[in-house]
Each structure stands twice: as structure tokens, then as C-alpha cells.
Amino acid sequence: MSEILSRSQVKHLAKLANLKLTLEEEEALGIDISEILNYFSQISRLNLKKTEPLTQATEIKNIMRQDKIRNKAIPTPKYFKAKILWTN
Amino acid sequence: MDELKAFLFKKKVVKGIPIAVKDNILVKGLPCTAGSKILEHYIAPYSATVIKRLKKAGFGVLGKTNMDEFAMGSSTENSAFGPTLNPLDQERVPGGSSGGSAAAVAAGLVDFALGSDTGGSIRQPASFCGVLGLKPTYGAVSRYGLIAMASSLDQIGPLARTVSDIKMIFDIIKGRDKMDSTSIDLPLPPRIPEEINIGIPREYFKKGLNPEIERLIKEKIKILKKLGFKIKKISLPNSKYALAAYYLIMPAEVSSNMARFDGIRYGETRDQFGPEVKRRIMLGTYVLSHGYYDAYYKQAQKVRRLIKEDFDRAFRKVDLIITPTTPTTAFRLGEKTDDPLTMYLSDIYTVPINLAGVPAMSIPGGKINGLPVGLQIISRAYEEELIFELANVFQRNIGFNL
Numbered sequence: 283m284s285e286i287l288s289r290s291q292v293k294h295l296a297k298l299a300n301l302k303l304t305l306e307e308e309e310a311l312g313i314d315i316s317e318i319l320n321y322f323s324q325i326s327r328l329n330l331k332k333t334e335p336l337t338q339a340t341e342i343k344n345i346m347r348q349d350k351i352r353n354k355a356i357p358t359p360k361y362f363k364a365k366i367l368w369t370n
Numbered sequence: 371m372d373e374l375k376a377f378l379f380k381k382k383v384v385k386g387i388p389i390a391v392k393d394n395i396l397v398k399g400l401p402c403t404a405g406s407k408i409l410e411h412y413i414a415p416y417s418a419t420v421i422k423r424l425k426k427a428g429f430g431v432l433g434k435t436n437m438d439e440f441a442m443g444s445s446t447e448n449s450a451f452g453p454t455l456n457p458l459d460q461e462r463v464p465g466g467s468s469g470g471s472a473a474a475v476a477a478g479l480v481d482f483a484l485g486s487d488t489g490g491s492i493r494q495p496a497s498f499c500g501v502l503g504l505k506p507t508y509g510a511v512s513r514y515g516l517i518a519m520a521s522s523l524d525q526i527g528p529l530a531r532t533v534s535d536i537k538m539i540f541d542i543i544k545g546r547d548k549m550d551s552t553s554i555d556l557p558l559p560p561r562i563p564e565e566i567n568i569g570i571p572r573e574y575f576k577k578g579l580n581p582e583i584e585r586l587i588k589e590k591i592k593i594l595k596k597l598g599f600k601i602k603k604i605s606l607p608n609s610k611y612a613l614a615a616y617y618l619i620m621p622a623e624v625s626s627n628m629a630r631f632d633g634i635r636y637g638e639t640r641d642q643f644g645p646e647v648k649r650r651i652m653l654g655t656y657v658l659s660h661g662y663y664d665a666y667y668k669q670a671q672k673v674r675r676l677i678k679e680d681f682d683r684a685f686r687k688v689d690l691i692i693t694p695t696t697p698t699t700a701f702r703l704g705e706k707t708d709d710p711l712t713m714y715l716s717d718i719y720t721v722p723i724n725l726a727g728v729p730a731m732s733i734p735g736g737k738i739n740g741l742p743v744g745l746q747i748i749s750r751a752y753e754e755e756l757i758f759e760l761a762n763v764f765q766r767n768i769g770f771n772l
Binding site: 287292296298300301302310311314318321322323324325326328330333334335338339340342 | 509554611614615625648649653665666668670671676678710714724727728751
């Protein structure tokens with residue numbers, strides 16, 4: 283997987299990333315990213331078909347709470363009654 | 371320095387024991403720039419949980435410390451507000467990204483500082499500046515109020531000049547916080563075995579390591595042996611893939627976390643991002659994009675499991691692992707700024723720890739030509755106490771020569 287990113291690929295990525303790049307930046311980033319990816323592509327050659335991805339090291343479970351209002355400080359809204367103005 | 375402290379107390383500039391705080395941790399009412407132009411005028415509307423806990427314990431924030439922009443860098447040269455110099459040699463970098471915190475502690479401006487560590491950002495600057503720096507277990511310290519970089523790796527931790535200071539700050543800031551669902555309480559009481567077995571991974575003493583650093587670290591290991599510790603050679607065979615996995619997973623998370631800086635919610639527009647931030651956003655966007663996700667991102671996550679399993683296997687045989695913190699001592703300003711890949715390689719001994727989620731501390735391990743060398747102690751998850759035990763042995767029997 284040793285490839286050099288083309289100018290149009292860099293432009294497309296910048297669009298996805300919501301970054302406005304200058305021409306110099308486009309050129310420099312294209313080279314930098316290609317170099318970095320080439321170095322790091324050593325792992326794409328490993329055969330890891332049986333290995334599960336690890337997303338977070340301690341693998342603790344999500345902590346959920348009941349979907350209830352907890353903050354008692356929120357004042358209860360004060361309503362007032364009005365006369366019925368019209369009916370259909 | 372004592373005069374300065376007395377003055378600050380008298381004028382009530384600091385209400386409490388002074389501590390310096392990395393500028394990506396929110397302190398209510400103070401600017402929080404994260405070293406970026408984007409947040410130059412941003413004032414924190416609330417305090418991070420770690421700050422609230424420290425204030426309750428009698429600490430006061432003396433100031434915010436310089437850092438690589440959004441914690442992306444290994445030298446503090448990526449700060450939009452200029453580099454921090456290493457107080458031991460002002461032609462050299464203090465390390466990064468928590469370079470300001472490490473420099474402040476090393477220069478004696480403060481006794482303690484907070485940093486954040488995603489791939490070595492506390493331990494590497496601690497090593498370069500000759501102080502102690504702890505990266506706690508993932509989840510041991512609440513990150514509520516920390517500007518996120520890579521959320522599956524980030525941790526807040528202390529920098530200081532003694533083991534007891536590190537332990538004191540850690541004990542204050544650790545523990546479950548309902549504002550951070552990844553935070554947990556550490557099991558009590560901590561496990562301290564009668565006999566501590568120490569592992570030396572052969573992969574950390576290979577080509578690329580400065581031979582003088584190797585000599586100093588091995589010298590320390592010999593002293594431990596004489597003191598009665600059992601030293602075992604171990605292997606962490608997948609270490610060689612850690613840097614690649616890290617520099618694929620981290621930018622992916624960066625590109626997602628940086629999306630919130632859209633020019634509407636916080637500060638300035640995205641064109642104000644510095645070159646390293648743009649580079650990582652682009653890299654992250656690439657590895658997450660259709661067609662490359664499986665080859666890069668998913669593959670990197672699989673390698674991450676291999677790295678964690680390496681540590682699991684090693685910790686069945688030993689209680690602690692000792693390695694160098696960095697392959698070199700502090701490098702010169704500008705030495706690596708032109709070549710991002712060379713800069714990334716300086717994190718080679720610190721990133722596997724973040725991928726595995728275990729804690730590690732860098733302690734001073736001697737000097738080469740006046741430049742400090744860091745020794746890294748790694749433990750199982752939630753066994754920071756054991757790291758402190760061994761660090762205390764070093765402090766008592768060898769000294770930190772600060």
C-alpha cells in the first residue's frame with residue numbers, strides 16, 4: 283500500500299474535513315500524509331483475520347442512568363388559565 | 371522563588387497551594403487556549419472536575435502552561451503562542467505536549483503541575499526536564515473539562531519533583547466522577563505483593579535507543595537486583611507495531627474531536643488551525659474514509675488488542691515493567707519540526723502504554739551531558755500504588771539528582 287496521494291485526493295479529503303487549504307498546504311500535506319501512511323502501512327500486511335478490534339483499553343461498560351429529571355432546582359413552570367377564546 | 375510565592379499569597383493572587391495547569395484543562399473564568407489561535411479569546415465557563423477537587427483540597431491555580439496546539443506534538447513547538455524552552459538547556463525543547471507544565475516544575479516555579487497524556491505527553495516532557503510525571507490508568511481520573519484530543523487514550527495526570535507529591539495530587543484527582551462516564555474508582559485496598567518481580571522487555575532496548583541511556587537504565591536495574599528485587603527478561607513482541615497503530619487510531623479520533631471547532635460554537639474559524647492539527651485531521655479523515663477504514667483504522671484497532679494482550683501476558687509473570695521513557699534526551703529546537711515522522715518516532719516507548727490503557731510513570735534516571743534521562747515504570751491497570759512503591763525505592767536508594 284505504498285502510494286502517493288494525488289492533488290485531487292487531497293482536495294477531496296480537505297472537503298470532507300471541512301478545511302480550506304492553500305495550494306502550498308495541499309502539496310505539503312499530500313507528501314506528508316503519503317510518507318506517514320507508507321511508514322505505517324507495515325501493519326496492513328499483518329494477517330489479523332481472527333483478532334477482534336479493541337476500541338478502548340479498560341473495556342469498562344457504559345454507565346447509564348434513568349431518563350428522569352434529576353435537577354430539583356428547575357422551577358416548576360407557573361401556568362395560568364385563560365378563557366376559551368374560540369372553538370372549532 | 372520563595373519570595374515570589376510569599377508575594378502571590380500576600381496579594382491573594384493564588385488562594386491556596388500553587389499548582390500550574392496545562393492550558394487544555396478548564397479553570398472557570400480563566401482563558402483556555404489549548405495552545406491554539408482558535409481559542410485565543412476563549413474563557414472557560416466552568417472548571418474541570420480535577421480543578422474542583424484540587425480547590426476543595428486547598429490548591430489554587432497559579433497559571434496555565436504552554437503546550438503543543440490541542441496537545442498534538444512532542445516538543446511544545448506547535449504552540450500558536452511560541453515554543454517553551456527547556457530550563458536545563460534553553461537551546462533545547464522541554465518535550466511535549468505538556469512541555470509548559472514540565473518546564474514550570476523543573477524550573478521550580480511550582481511544586482506541582484497538571485498535564486494530559488495521550489501518547490506520552492506527560493512522561494516524555496517529564497523525562498526531558500528531569501522531573502516525575504504520571505500517566506494514570508485509563509479512566510482513573512475524570513476528564514470532564516479537558517479539551518479532548520483522542521478520547522480512547524487521553525488521561526490527566528500530575529508532574530512533580532517527588533514521589534509523595536505525585537501521589538498526593540493523584541489521590542486528590544482520582545476516582546469516579548458522574549460527569550465522565552469512563553471514570554471509575556480504583557479498587558481498595560491496593561495490591562502490594564510481598565515480593566515485587568520486575569520485567570525488562572527486550573524490545574525496548576533495541577536499535578534507535580541512545581547507548582548511554584541504555585547504560586544508565588541497566589545500571590539502575592542492577593541496583594534493584596542488589597536490593598533484592600527479582601528481575602526477569604520479558605518480551606512484548608508486538609511493540610514494533612505500536613507506533614503505527616497509535617498514529618492511525620489517534621488521528622482518527624482527532625479528526626472527530628476537532629470537528630466541534632466549526633467557527634460557530636467556539637472562537638475562530640478552522641483556517642486558524644496550525645499545520646500539525648491540519649495534518650492529523652487530514653490523516654484521520656483519510657484512515658476513516660470509505661475504502662481505507664478496514665485497511666488502516668480497523669487493522670490498527672486489531673493491533674491495539676495484540677499490544678494489550680502482550681501486556682496482559684507479561685503481567686502474569688511480573689508486577690512491574692521498567693523501560694526507558696524516550697530513546698533520546700531532549701533534542702534541539704527546530705531539529706525535528708520539518709519532519710513529522712521523525713517527531714512521531716520520539717514517542718516510541720510511551721504510546722504502547724496508552725494503547726493498553728495501563729498506568730506508567732517517568733522518573734529521573736540520571737543525566738547525559740547535563741541532559742536528563744527518563745526511566746519509565748509500568749504497572750497493571752489500577753496499580754499506581756505499586757509504581758509509587760518502586761519509585762520510592764529509587765528516590766530513597768539512588769536519589770533523583772534534581
